[in-house]
Amino acid sequence: MIHKNTLCLWYDGTALEAATFYAATFPDSAVHAVHRAPADFPAGKQGDVLTVDFSVVGIPCIGLNGGPAFKHSEAFSFQIATDDQAETDRLWDAIVGNGGQESACGWCRDKWGLSWQITPRVLTEAVTSPDPAVARRAFEAMMTMRRIDVAQIEAAVRG
Numbered sequence: 001m002i003h004k005n006t007l008c009l010w011y012d013g014t015a016l017e018a019a020t021f022y023a024a025t026f027p028d029s030a031v032h033a034v035h036r037a038p039a040d041f042p043a044g045k046q047g048d049v050l051t052v053d054f055s056v057v058g059i060p061c062i063g064l065n066g067g068p069a070f071k072h073s074e075a076f077s078f079q080i081a082t083d084d085q086a087e088t089d090r091l092w093d094a095i096v097g098n099g100g101q102e103s104a105c106g107w108c109r110d111k112w113g114l115s116w117q118i119t120p121r122v123l124t125e126a127v128t129s130p131d132p133a134v135a136r137r138a139f140e141a142m143m144t145m146r147r148i149d150v151a152q153i154e155a156a157v158r159g
Contacts, residue, residue, distance in 0.1 A: 003060040010070045011112060013043065015063025018112045019054035025094045026080065028058045043067025077107065077115035081124065085150040092118045092147045106148040120150050126157050133159070 011018055016034060023029045037050040043066055044050070052063040056078060082088040095118070096102055099111030106123070109115050126138030134157050141156035142148065 006060045006062055008062045008064055009114065010066045010072070011063050012068045013048075013065050014112055015052045015065045016049050018110070018114070019052045019061075019063050021098060021110075022056050023054060025091065026057050029056045030054060072109075072113035072115065074103075074107070074109075074115045077117050079117040079119055082118060082120045084120070088118055088120050088148055088150065091116075102146045104146055105142050106145065108147075118148065120148050120153065122150055122157075123148055123153050126153055129157075 009015075009018075016031070019031045023031050031052060031054045033053040034049055035051045035053070037044055037046055037048050039046050041050065049065055051065070054061050054063060057080060059078075080091060082091065092108060095108050095110050095116055101109045103109060103115075106117050106119050107115060108118065123138065123142060127135050127142065129135045129138070137156040137159060138153055141152050145152070
C-alpha cells in the first residue's frame with residue numbers, strides 16, 4: 001500500500017539498520033519492505049539497499065540510502081508520548097545506549113543523527129495546563145532536565 005503521506009528519512013547506507021532498530025524498540029513499529037537498487041546510483045551499486053519501507057509508532061516512513069550529502073538535524077524529530085517513568089527510561093536508554101546522545105528537555109539523538117523527544121504524557125499535560133502557575137512550574141522543572149523525571153514533574157504540578 002502506498003500511503004498518501006510518508007516521511008522520507010535520509011541515511012548514509014544504514015537505512016535498514018536504523019529501521020530494524022526502530023522496529024525492535026518502539027511499539028507499533030515494523031520493517032515492511034527492503035528495496036534494492038535496480039542499477040548503480042551515486043551512493044551505491046546495483047543490488048545495494050536503496051530504500052526501506054518501515055513504520056515508527058504507526059507512522060509510515062521510507063529510509064533512503066542517499067549517501068553522505070544530507071544529515072539529520074533537530075529541525076525534525078519524532079515525539080514519542082510515554083505513559084510512565086519505566087517506558088520513558090526504556091526508550092531513552094535504548095536510543096542513548098545504542099550509540100545515541102543525550103540532549104536537553106527530553107530530547108536525545110540516535111546514532112544515525114535522528115532526534116527524538118521522549119515525552120511523558122504527564123509533562124505535556126502539565127505544560128499545557130489551563131492553570132498558568134502549574135504550566136510554569138512544570139516548564140521550569142523540565143528546563144533543568146535531560147531525560148524527563150516524571151516524579152519531579154508531578155511534584156512541580158503539586159507545587
